[in-house]
Amino acid sequence: MQWIENGDLSFxxxxxxxxxxxxxxxxxxxxxxxxxxxxxxxxxxxxxxxHVDLETLHADSxxxxxxxxxxxxxxxxxxxxxAGNIRSFHEKQKPDSWDVTHADGSRLGQRVTPLDAVGVYVxxxxxxxxxxxxxxxxxxxxxxxxRIVLVSPPQKNGEISDGVLAAANEIGIKEIYQVGGAQAIAxxxxxxxxxxxxxxxxxxxxxxxxxAKKEVFGTVAxxxxxxxxxxxxxxxxSANPDWLAADLLSQAEHDPLSMAILVTTSKSLGxxxxxxxxxxxRSLPRAEIAKKSLDDFGKIILVEDYDDGIKTVNKLAPEHxxxxxxxxxxxxxEVRHAGAxxxxxxxxxxxxxYFAGPxxxxxxxxxxxxxxxxxxxxxxxxxxxxxxSFEAMQNxxxxxxxxxxxxxxxxxxxxIEKRIQE
Ligand SMILES: NC(=O)c1ccc[n+]([C@@H]2O[C@H](COP(=O)([O-])OP(=O)(O)OC[C@H]3O[C@@H](n4cnc5c(N)ncnc54)[C@H](O)[C@@H]3O)[C@@H](O)[C@H]2O)c1
Ligand SMILES: N[C@H](CO)Cc1c[nH]c[nH+]1
Ligand SMILES: [Zn+2]
Numbered sequence: 001m002q003w004i005e006n007g008d009l010s011f012x013x014x015x016x017x018x019x020x021x022x023x024x025x026x027x028x029x030x031x032x033x034x035x036x037x038x039x040x041x042x043x044x045x046x047x048x049x050x051h052v053d054l055e056t057l058h059a060d061s062x063x064x065x066x067x068x069x070x071x072x073x074x075x076x077x078x079x080x081x082x083a084g085n086i087r088s089f090h091e092k093q094k095p096d097s098w099d100v101t102h103a104d105g106s107r108l109g110q111r112v113t114p115l116d117a118v119g120v121y122v123x124x125x126x127x128x129x130x131x132x133x134x135x136x137x138x139x140x141x142x143x144x145x146x147r148i149v150l151v152s153p154p155q156k157n158g159e160i161s162d163g164v165l166a167a168a169n170e171i172g173i174k175e176i177y178q179v180g181g182a183q184a185i186a187x188x189x190x191x192x193x194x195x196x197x198x199x200x201x202x203x204x205x206x207x208x209x210x211x212a213k214k215e216v217f218g219t220v221a222x223x224x225x226x227x228x229x230x231x232x233x234x235x236x237x238s239a240n241p242d243w244l245a246a247d248l249l250s251q252a253e254h255d256p257l258s259m260a261i262l263v264t265t266s267k268s269l270g271x272x273x274x275x276x277x278x279x280x281x282r283s284l285p286r287a288e289i290a291k292k293s294l295d296d297f298g299k300i301i302l303v304e305d306y307d308d309g310i311k312t313v314n315k316l317a318p319e320h321x322x323x324x325x326x327x328x329x330x331x332x333x334e335v336r337h338a339g340a341x342x343x344x345x346x347x348x349x350x351x352x353x354y355f356a357g358p359x360x361x362x363x364x365x366x367x368x369x370x371x372x373x374x375x376x377x378x379x380x381x382x383x384x385x386x387x388x389s390f391e392a393m394q395n396x397x398x399x400x401x402x403x404x405x406x407x408x409x410x411x412x413x414x415x416i417e418k419r420i421q422e
Pocket of ligand 2: 117129132228229230251319353361414
């Protein structure tokens with residue numbers, strides 16, 4: 001991990017969307033081929049990139065039954081409980097339609113309607129993510145989306161992961177295709193013989209998936225350009241270095257491009273966290289990924305005091321922020337930019353990844369400055385309702401016509417004036 005003791009955060013300039021450029025050409029070609037060759041291109045790319053020769057794009061419905069047989073019953077219970085927590089949290093986010101009738105009889109309002117069809121991308125290249133099935137699809141279910149399509153690449157054994165299928169089945173998602181990468185995004189956006197297009201694509205994925213989402217944006221909506229996972233921990237001497245090391249590793253193990261950062265007022269804590277990381281990383285199955293991520297992007301940033309720490313955190317605008325200081329409640333109101341904020345020693349980041357209820361699809365790459373975690377809002381749209389009465393038109397028509405004429409739009413003015421009584 002690199003130590004930063006002079007407040008220099010210029011490393012942030014090298015993250016962000018710059019990396020997309022080198023993948024854009026490859027991804028454009030994949031999308032173009034899917035548009036022309038449909039299912040045939042999906043099957044051929046799955047063979048090329050996932051090394052699986054599929055007979056069908058549909059997830060095998062018999063496999064759902066065997067997935068249940070092969071998974072431990074305790075894990076199914078955990079999926080059910082996590083799904084319940086995620087559903088309850090998202091139920092609170094439901095936006096309401098409203099309208100107001102004024103004294104002159106005019107009615108103004110806002111009507112909220114769910115999207116018709118959405119695609120949920122569930123990553124599956126280097127690990128399977130049943131948790132992302134729950135996080136991607138439950139807010140869509142709560143919003144009332146009728147058609148939810150799940151895509152995820154087949155695993156090395158040639159099939160979609162048991163856990164992904166079981167999680168989808170638990171929440172009633174039936175339309176599932178075993179295809180991933182940029183080709184899956186192209187299919188969701190433009191449609192193929194088997195996969196009918198959707199209106200919005202959500203969910204995280206690797207650089208190919210994200211570059212493809214950027215490319216199809218406009219034809220469909222997307223949730224965000226979610227980059228590799230990030231964690232920032234703001235800690236003082238009161239924190240347990242062994243636990244902090246474990247939390248930093250939890251995100252470093254996702255991807256060699258993940259970013260794990262400790263911001264601390266205590267040099268001795270930093271040193272202790274560093275040595276715990278070295279001890280812990282060796283025994284991790286994904287040690288190589290975690291090591292690469294920490295070597296390339298891991299940082300220990302030494303700050304003068306809490307104020308300096310908060311300023312640093314706000315500049316980093318991380319996906320996940322843990323606040324592990326003596327009095328975290330004092331810090332919380334000062335945090336302006338962070339996707340999810342975990343408070344105190346027991347709120348370890350994986351609590352949010354799997355179980356607590358808030359969504360784990362969260363803005364990365366400093367986009368927490370202006371965007372929010374995936375939510376029920378992501379799956380609805382609003383229509384404005386405008387109903388003018390005779391009286392409202394007589395009271396306001398002349399003002400509207402004046403505004404229109406100022407803009408040089410005579411037809412607008414006349415449309416209004418036809419309705420005004422002399
Ligand atoms: N933000 C979140 O909520 C969240 C959740 C889970 C995972 N993640 C992130 O999602 C990512 C998952 O990545 P992954 O790779 O494991 O799975 P993935 O499903 O995103 O990508 C796998 C696909 O990439 C395509 N691909 C691989 N090599 C290619 C190549 N050379 N050319 C073209 N296409 C290629 C293949 O089609 C393959 O199916 C990680 O970065 C992880 O951190 C984020
Ligand atoms: N931490 C990831 C988001 O950055 C989400 C996740 C899924 N499974 C485990 N973790
Ligand atoms: Zn995680």
